[in-house]
Amino acid sequence: MRLITLDDIIDTYAKLNQRGIHFITSKFSVNKIKRAKTAFNHEKIDSSNWWIIPKVKERWNTLITGNKDLDFKDFTVNTILKNKTNLKMLSLGSGNCCHELKFASFNNFDEILCTDISDVLLNNAETISKNKKLDNIKFEVQDANTFSFPEKYYDIVFFRASLHHFKNIESLIGKSVKEALKDDGILIIDEYVGANRLQFPKYQIDAINEAIKLIPKKYRKRYKLNFYKNKVSGSGIIRMKIADPSECIESANILPSIHKHYNTIYEASYGGNILMTTLKDIAHHFLNTNQANEEVLNQLFEFEDIYLKNHPSDFIFGIYEKPNNK
Known part of the structure; x- marks a missing residue:
């Protein structure tokens, strides 16, 4: 465990x-919920992370659905939920609700x-839903x-990040x-399931640094x-707890708990072990691709x-059912 x-x-x-x-000083609140809230209570976060790169999103789609142009929402509706109607969904930790708004359009x-x-x-998402006339x-x-x-x-029940x-x-x-799911209900996750508090093992940090050299x-x-x-040393546990006390607090327990209590309908790994940390703070260089930077991404x-x-993959998309379905 790394402290600092x-x-x-x-x-x-x-x-x-x-x-x-203001963002930095907000992290000195003694209230854990308030500190966690400061990480997300913004309409737009100005940063450079792997999820902003179009080619990375295409990679996710390919690994999850087999088609770079098909995201997990369309895939789920067209396969698992095909011909099903009057569905009730609960999303916990919805954030900007962009995925839930897409589901609501079906x-x-x-x-x-x-x-x-x-x-x-949530207020911003509600405004979007009204503009799109989504009453569900x-x-x-x-x-x-x-x-x-x-x-x-x-x-x-849906969890996305x-x-x-x-x-x-x-x-x-x-x-x-x-208990909240109907007998034939399903759990859907699109999640980080790697090391708690992002305390990556040394071999993973070493691999990330090799990737940076590329x-x-x-x-x-x-x-x-x-x-x-030029290189990374990994996150220290003290900053993790100060910056966001909820960040990856029990992430390593997610898959074991799900596999213990549910049957797997569909599960796909899409990595992130290397790319997430490697591209942090430099992802903006790959927003608009050309032959040179696309070659770097492919490497x-x-x-x-x-x-x-x-x-094992740090990120998983999965669909699961209660054991009594069969």
């Missing part, structure tokens, strides 16, 4: 330049409830850790969510900073593919 690292200092300086002094759904601790993001989606400011789950009410922020995973997944210097200039990314993709042959 050079990456902590660099990341704090980067956040100061990208999000301002006729399959009668009711979607989005919950999150960020009122700013609702929004509620609610901490998932204290949510009152109705018994056997939902056809689907949120489950790794929740504590007591075994109880949440094995009891609360399970990137020409001009693509390693950090976003809004005047220095370059990184191949590097991660080789790594994944011997290590």
Whole structure:
């Protein structure tokens, strides 16, 4: 376990330049919920992460659905939910609700409830839903850790990049969510399931640094900073707890708990072990691709593919059913 690292200092300086002094000072609140909320309570976050890269998104689609132009939402509706109607979905930790809004556009759904601790993001999503005349989606400011789950009410419980922020995973997944699902209900996740608190093992840090060496210097200039990314040391546990007490708090428990309490309908790995950290703060160089930077991305993709042959994926898309379905 790493307590404080050079990456902590660099990341704090980067956040100061990208999000301002108010964001930094907000992390000194003694209230854990308030500190966690500051990480998400913004309509737009100015940063440079792997998820902003179109080619990375195409890679996710390919690994999850087999088609670079087919995302997991269309895939789920066209396969698992085909011909199903009047569905009720609960989304916990919905964030900006972009995925839930897409689900709401399908006729399959009668009711979607989005919950999150960020009122700013939910208010913005509600405005979008009204503009799109979607009357089957609702929004509620609610901490998932204290949510009152109705018994056997939902056809689907959905987590997208949120489950790794929740504590007591075994109880949440094995009891609360399970009891809230109808007998034929399903659990859908699109999640980080890697090391708790991003405490990557040394061999993973070493592999990430090897990947960074594949990137020409001009693509390693950090976003809004005047220095370059040459290597990483990993996140320190102290900064992780201060910056967002909920970040990856029990992420390593997610898959074991799900596999213990549910049957797998569909599960796909899409990596992230190398790409997430390698591209952090330099992803903006790959927003618009050309022959040169696309070749770099392809080398990184191949590097991660080789790594994944011997290590479990840090990110998973999965669809699961309650055991009594059969």
